[in-house]
Amino acid sequence: MGFPVKGFPAGPLWLIGCGNMGGAMLRRWIAAGLDPASVTVITRSGKGAPDGVRSLTALPDEDAPATLMLALKPQQIDAAQAMLAPMKGAPKLLLSILAGVDHAALAGRFEADAIVRAMPNLPVAIGKGVTSLYTPGASAEATTAAEAFAGPLGHYEWIADEAHFDAVTALAGCGPGFVFRFADALAKAGAALGLPADQAARLAIATLEGSAIMAADADVSPAILADRVASPGGSTREGMNVLDRDDALVALLTETLAASERRNAEMAAAAR
Numbered sequence: 389m390g391f392p393v394k395g396f397p398a399g400p401l402w403l404i405g406c407g408n409m410g411g412a413m414l415r416r417w418i419a420a421g422l423d424p425a426s427v428t429v430i431t432r433s434g435k436g437a438p439d440g441v442r443s444l445t446a447l448p449d450e451d452a453p454a455t456l457m458l459a460l461k462p463q464q465i466d467a468a469q470a471m472l473a474p475m476k477g478a479p480k481l482l483l484s485i486l487a488g489v490d491h492a493a494l495a496g497r498f499e500a501d502a503i504v505r506a507m508p509n510l511p512v513a514i515g516k517g518v519t520s521l522y523t524p525g526a527s528a529e530a531t532t533a534a535e536a537f538a539g540p541l542g543h544y545e546w547i548a549d550e551a552h553f554d555a556v557t558a559l560a561g562c563g564p565g566f567v568f569r570f571a572d573a574l575a576k577a578g579a580a581l582g583l584p585a586d587q588a589a590r591l592a593i594a595t596l597e598g599s600a601i602m603a604a605d606a607d608v609s610p611a612i613l614a615d616r617v618a619s620p621g622g623s624t625r626e627g628m629n630v631l632d633r634d635d636a637l638v639a640l641l642t643e644t645l646a647a648s649e650r651r652n653a654e655m656a657a658a659a660r
């Protein structure tokens with residue numbers, strides 16, 4: 389689990405982009421006590437900023453903020469660079485949530501005392517997210533500041549080797565998308581057996597919720613928990629035999645993560 393939540397670093401926070409992910413993070417930070425008046429959001433549309441946050445469509449003629457977060461699409465990195473070029477001074481901490489885009493590509497484009505890559509996932513919105521962090525050789529002050537932002541979002545971990553960052557992005561960053569798909573598939577499979585669709589959907593989500601919480605709290609692995617559901621000669625084993633045949637589920641998820649990892653690597657290459 390993440391470390392204890394510390395106070396937010398002093399000074400202004402600017403977000404470049406505030407869509408699904410940046411908006412979820414910002415709303416969670418504000419719920420955790422970040423003063424919205426200390427936040428500026430700069431987007432192309434001027435939309436998506438929470439109440440009380442300054443919302444702009446261009447760089448203000450002001451000194452650089454203490455913390456700057458890039459939360460636009462990786463494909464917009466050059467637009468962000470052009471927009472930020474006239475900024476007066478440099479932020480103490482640049483946080484980037486851009487999938488794929490590596491530290492060197494960021495350092496080549498943006499001035500900052502420290503640059504930290506962060507890969508959150510959508511459940512940060514409820515403080516149950518996963519955020520992976522990476523930085524080479526940042527100061528203790530910068531890593532503490534990054535942890536202060538990651539803490540209220542849920543579980544966070546530093547990734548020692550940037551070469552693993554595309555893989556953690558595939559597993560945890562994209563992961564909620566795959567889990568939501570699984571929930572949908574479980575519900576559809578129930579409906580295929582004749583259950584009303586809305587009932588199947590409710591049962592599928594509640595089953596996922598209980599199972600995930602139980603797995604998170606358990607002192608044994610999910611594999612052992614699975615065996616506890618599967619009574620010998622019973623119906624779970626019969627169903628699990630389908631998932632386990634030729635490692636079908638593992639093979640499907642391995643192919644799924646590999647495809648996402650490949651795409652992250654492509655976006656990284658495009659940003660170099």
Ligand SMILES: NC(=O)C1=CN([C@@H]2O[C@H](COP(=O)(O)OP(=O)(O)OC[C@H]3O[C@@H](n4cnc5c(N)ncnc54)[C@H](O)[C@@H]3O)[C@@H](O)[C@H]2O)C=CC1
Nearest residue numbers: 405406407408409431432459460461462467485486487508
């Ligand atoms: N959606 C997710 O679950 C996750 C997304 N990410 C990363 O978060 C970043 C944003 O993704 P989403 O929030 O899903 O996208 P989104 O499309 O919902 O939001 C993009 C935001 O960027 C703004 N924007 C676009 N062009 C801009 C420009 N030139 N200047 C300033 N603002 C601009 C848009 O107005 C919008 O606020 C991406 O880099 C993605 O890799 C990371 C982890 C999870």
Ligand SMILES: O=C(O)[C@@H]1CCC=N1
Nearest residue numbers: 487557558561562563
């Ligand atoms: O789909 C994407 O590119 C981003 C990266 C992680 C989750 N969403």
